[in-house]
Amino acid sequence: MTMKVAEKLATYGDYVKTPEGAAYQLINGELIMAAAPGIRHQEVAANIFNKLSPFVRKHKLGKVFLRPQDTTTSRIRRMYMSLHA
Numbered sequence: 392m393t394m395k396v397a398e399k400l401a402t403y404g405d406y407v408k409t410p411e412g413a414a415y416q417l418i419n420g421e422l423i424m425a426a427a428p429g430i431r432h433q434e435v436a437a438n439i440f441n442k443l444s445p446f447v448r449k450h451k452l453g454k455v456f457l458r459p460q461d462t463t464t465s466r467i468r469r470m471y472m473s474l475h476a
Contacts, residue, residue, distance in 0.1 A: 400420030409415040414425040428436070436457065444455040 401417055401422045402420075403417065405422060406415060406417040409422065414427075416423050416425055440455060440457045447453060447455050
């Protein structure tokens with residue numbers, strides 16, 4: 392008889408411990424390192440940024456970022472780390 396060993400699911404706590412700047416995603420309890428975007432993707436993203444950014448700035452609608460950002464703020468990340476250190 393064989394027993395299954397339960398896999399430990401990754402948590403947000405595991406995610407915040409990943410190296411800063413590394414492109415990890417937490418998907419269904421698994422930490423996955425995202426692949427770098429291809430040249431075509433970067434070209435399209437740059438074109439969108441170049442069109443969108445001046446409009447957003449002109450109408451004072453906020454900021455446009457070219458690089459993906461974490462969905463949580465660094466303040467929340469720091470708070471989480473201080474509570475779980």
